[in-house]
Amino acid sequence: MQANTLSGGFTNPxxxxxxxxxxxxxxxxxxxxxxxxxxxxxxxSLSSAAGTVLLTLCDTETPIYLAGAIDCxxxxxxxxxxxxxxxxxxxxxxxxVGSWDALEPLSxxxxxxxxxxxxxxxxxxxxxxxxxLGAKLSxxxxxxxxxxxxxxxxxxxxxxxxxxxxxxxxxxTAHQIAALPRTTEVS
Amino acid sequence: xxxxxxxxxxxxxxxxxxxxNSRKAWMGLLAKAPEGRVAALLEGEMERPxxxxxxxxxxxxxxxxxxxxxxxxPFNLGEMTITRCALTxxxxxxxxxxxxxxxxxxxxxxxxxxxxxxxxxxxxxxxxVLNPLEAEMNAAKxxxxxxxxxxxxxFFTMTRGKD
Numbered sequence: 001m002q003a004n005t006l007s008g009g010f011t012n013p014x015x016x017x018x019x020x021x022x023x024x025x026x027x028x029x030x031x032x033x034x035x036x037x038x039x040x041x042x043x044x045s046l047s048s049a050a051g052t053v054l055l056t057l058c059d060t061e062t063p064i065y066l067a068g069a070i071d072c073x074x075x076x077x078x079x080x081x082x083x084x085x086x087x088x089x090x091x092x093x094x095x096x097v098g099s100w101d102a103l104e105p106l107s108x109x110x111x112x113x114x115x116x117x118x119x120x121x122x123x124x125x126x127x128x129x130x131x132x133l134g135a136k137l138s139x140x141x142x143x144x145x146x147x148x149x150x151x152x153x154x155x156x157x158x159x160x161x162x163x164x165x166x167x168x169x170x171x172x173t174a175h176q177i178a179a180l181p182r183t184t185e186v187s
Numbered sequence: 188x189x190x191x192x193x194x195x196x197x198x199x200x201x202x203x204x205x206x207x208n209s210r211k212a213w214m215g216l217l218a219k220a221p222e223g224r225v226a227a228l229l230e231g232e233m234e235r236p237x238x239x240x241x242x243x244x245x246x247x248x249x250x251x252x253x254x255x256x257x258x259x260x261p262f263n264l265g266e267m268t269i270t271r272c273a274l275t276x277x278x279x280x281x282x283x284x285x286x287x288x289x290x291x292x293x294x295x296x297x298x299x300x301x302x303x304x305x306x307x308x309x310x311x312x313x314x315x316v317l318n319p320l321e322a323e324m325n326a327a328k329x330x331x332x333x334x335x336x337x338x339x340x341x342f343f344t345m346t347r348g349k350d
Binding site for chain 1: 273
């Protein structure tokens with residue numbers, strides 16, 4: 001096993017995962033805001049933000065789908081050592097990670113059931129950069145209006161129509177995250 | 188906390204010639220050593236080297252499986268508490284530890300010994316730590332077996348049936 005597989009986890013798990021969880025929670029509670037997140041140093045094909053989110057939210061009982069170029073031996077070994085989560089296809093995953101192009105089509109992911117809307121997937125979308133420009137967001141957690149650079153508006157509008165079912169999105173880049181829960185209206 | 192799907196077999200697999208067999212053997216010894224014993228032996232021999240954590244000690248449980256008579260179908264014997272950790276020495280060797288019980292300090296020591304066994308100090312450690320541990324474990328086993336043997340009852344029949 002390579003040394004970089006074993007390194008790059010939280011050096012102080014209790015504090016770092018609490019800080020990271022706070023960032024994820026703030027991002028979800030206030031869609032469109034961009035939060036700083038740090039802690040993990042995953043292999044190069046995964047951003048630090050995405051690695052930190054995975055370390056914070058996932059464990060041995062959360063199946064992960066690795067989409068596209070992220071599905072490589074380095075990342076699999078790193079996640080196996082630090083999280084131990086099973087790797088599955090899109091239809092059975094609880095978390096999916098990848099670039100927007102690799103993650104599509106969104107119809108492949110579980111959106112939950114009427115009895116259990118929480119049994120849906122959370123998509124961690126790796127983006128080149130996050131800016132407060134682009135699509136207009138409104139809904140719970142947004143006072144008047146927020147803006148966020150989204151890859152494709154139509155997909156998020158269609159996802160909003162599924163409410164209370166649907167997917168939740170976390171956008172990651174380098175050391176920043178933003179989120180788009182299923183409650184947010186995109187225009 | 189975590190729960191791991193890894194299964195440790197009660198029955199030792201006889202796959203002699205495997206490259207990791209010797210490491211398996213010493214990790215098994217360290218896993219079963221009584222509390223504080225490895226630390227006492229290690230500190231009697233050498234200074235603890237500096238290291239960095241790859242995974243700080245954490246406590247979880249694992250399912251222990253066994254086979255009746257070593258040949259039956261595998262069954263779940265029960266869960267046991269284990270402590271695990273991983274660390275790396277300044278010279279680059281990686282040490283892992285999975286030990287029984289809730290003993291973080293012992294897990295750290297066991298991982299240190301595992302890492303040091305991959306360095307040129309291996310011979311010294313075998314002499315000072317592993318051999319005494321093995322001897323103590325064998326002695327404890329023998330003592331227990333002797334105690335059990337003292338209570339053994341032999342049932343025999345002088346005549347069988349109508350023969």
